[in-house]
Amino acid sequence: MVDWKEFTVVVLCLILMTSYVVWDNKGAFEFPAMIPRVMNITRLTSSGINDTQSSENTQSSETSLKVGSSEERLMDSIMSHYNMTSVRELQHITRKYFSPKRHIIAMSDLDIFIEKCHTKSFTLRNSKKRCDVTHTPIKRYRTCALIGNGGILLDSGCGAEIDAHEFVIRNNLPPTLPYAKDVGKRTNLTTINRARLAQVARGLRRKKKKDTLARLGESPGMIFSYSLSLPGSPSKKKLEAIDKAIKENNIDAVTAFSHQSYMGNKGYDLYKELFHKRLRLPSTGMNTFALASTFCDRISLYGFYPLSTYKNKTVPYHYYDGKMYNKVHKMPVEFETFQQLHSKGTIRLVVGKCNVTLGEKL
Numbered sequence: 127m128v129d130w131k132e133f134t135v136v137v138l139c140l141i142l143m144t145s146y147v148v149w150d151n152k153g154a155f156e157f158p159a160m161i162p163r164v165m166n167i168t169r170l171t172s173s174g175i176n177d178t179q180s181s182e183n184t185q186s187s188e189t190s191l192k193v194g195s196s197e198e199r200l201m202d203s204i205m206s207h208y209n210m211t212s213v214r215e216l217q218h219i220t221r222k223y224f225s226p227k228r229h230i231i232a233m234s235d236l237d238i239f240i241e242k243c244h245t246k247s248f249t250l251r252n253s254k255k256r257c258d259v260t261h262t263p264i265k266r267y268r269t270c271a272l273i274g275n276g277g278i279l280l281d282s283g284c285g286a287e288i289d290a291h292e293f294v295i296r297n298n299l300p301p302t303l304p305y306a307k308d309v310g311k312r313t314n315l316t317t318i319n320r321a322r323l324a325q326v327a328r329g330l331r332r333k334k335k336k337d338t339l340a341r342l343g344e345s346p347g348m349i350f351s352y353s354l355s356l357p358g359s360p361s362k363k364k365l366e367a368i369d370k371a372i373k374e375n376n377i378d379a380v381t382a383f384s385h386q387s388y389m390g391n392k393g394y395d396l397y398k399e400l401f402h403k404r405l406r407l408p409s410t411g412m413n414t415f416a417l418a419s420t421f422c423d424r425i426s427l428y429g430f431y432p433l434s435t436y437k438n439k440t441v442p443y444h445y446y447d448g449k450m451y452n453k454v455h456k457m458p459v460e461f462e463t464f465q466q467l468h469s470k471g472t473i474r475l476v477v478g479k480c481n482v483t484l485g486e487k488l
Contacts, residue, residue, distance in 0.1 A: 200290055204269065208424050209471030216400070216419055216472050223396045224417040226264035229388065230315070230351045233369050233381035235260040245357040248385050263349050263380050264315070267293040270422035273309060274411050274429030275300050277442035284428055284480035285310040291426065295418055297410050298322040301446050302344055309429070309445065313345035317353040317388070317414050320361055327364035330371050342368075343377040351382035353410060354389070388413040401463050405456060412460050415473075426474040430464060432457035436478070 228248050231239065243250055243257035250257055271291040273279075275298065288294060288310030295315045296302075299322065302309055318326070329338035342350065350372070352365050369381040389408065396416060397405045405412065411430060418425055434441055468475040 200287060201269070204290075204426060204474065205424065207471060207474050210423075212467075212470045212472040213419075213423060216467070219400050220396065220416045220419045222399075224388075224420050226262045226417070226421050227260070228386065229353075229384040229417055230262050230264050230349065230382045231260045231385060232263055233365065233383060236357070236383065239385070240357050243385075245355070245385055257385075263382060264421055267422050269293070269424045269426070270295060270418055271310070271426050271428060272411075272415055272418055273297075274427065274431075275444045275446070276429040276431045277445045278431035278436055278477060279305070279308045279429045279445045280442075282308045282428075282479050284308055284476065287476075287480045288312070288426075288428060293422065295414060297414055299326060299341060299350070300444070301341065305445060311345065313348050315349045315351060317351050317410060317417075319410050320354055323352055323361055323364050323368075327367050330367060339371065339375055339377065342372060342379055343375075346378040348379045349382055350379055351384070353384055353413070354387040355385065356383040357385070388417065397463075401466075403459070403463075405459065407456075409457065409460060415464075424474070426476060427464060428476045430461060430475065431477055432461040 239245070239257065239260050242259050248257045249255060250259075269291045270293040271288045272295045273288060275296075285305075285307045289312045293314045294310060294312045295317070296313050297317050298319060299316050300309075302311055302313060326338060326342075329335065342348075350368065352361060354361065356362055356365060365381060365383060371377075372379050372381060388410070397403060397408065397412075400416075415425065415427070429445065431441060464473065464475045467473045
């Protein structure tokens, strides 16, 4: 015999429980959708927020939403420039000559590399197979900013736009913090030539040690990579000394080396195939660009400009010193090549001022 009173109570309880679950699930599914934007707000406005004052929180949140929208519009604009078919064509060629697995090898793998691999051919000593005992700290990135050291960056206001990229690449460990508004703060990878490597190593032995260590630690997680062949070269001890100093001083940086010089015969072969012209001595910036194209899907170039004047103003060779132009490399030819790639949507070449105001908000 059914107790209808008890049955009615059970049904009512079930209805109430179902209503609660539906309401709770609705909140559970709706709120997480808001989390990415809230996290973005916190990142962009992490300084100067007083969590205990609700009025200031509201104002900060409104400002942050605008900043987030500006950042989104900026990245959308950057993405829309590229012709990915043209990008793939470039990568198909550059990957024949460059690879982060061969040209940015973790310093911790140096000994095993020398022991088990032919350093020039990058093959195993006991077979003709590719050397597979080393590792690279490089991954694949959707957007990369490659920063030349040209004086064209001064008063550009490009710092925030540069830092908005997923991966930022520089050459020869230039100063960034004093010029952050124009050149950005972040450095994920810096490639070093022989002369600059020697300067950094000397800086660790002299009165400049504190400044040198500070420069190495300016951007946490930076990869410090020597761009010429290392095993057996005089530069080996210098890079090892820098690597030791980084570890002893708990600096958040990774040292790396190349099994073969970025130069090699690439000026004759790679650029002839790529641009139908030979570059007798490609610049470090040009070779770093070619290497970066193998692991970056979209590259924006800043600080590459070959002339000593721009809009009737003098442009120094470097943004951080008063040196004038070095004619060893064919900078005008390289710049013309970058212009051609820009017009095809293969890369994005930025010259002059950047039309964003994120730098003041970050």
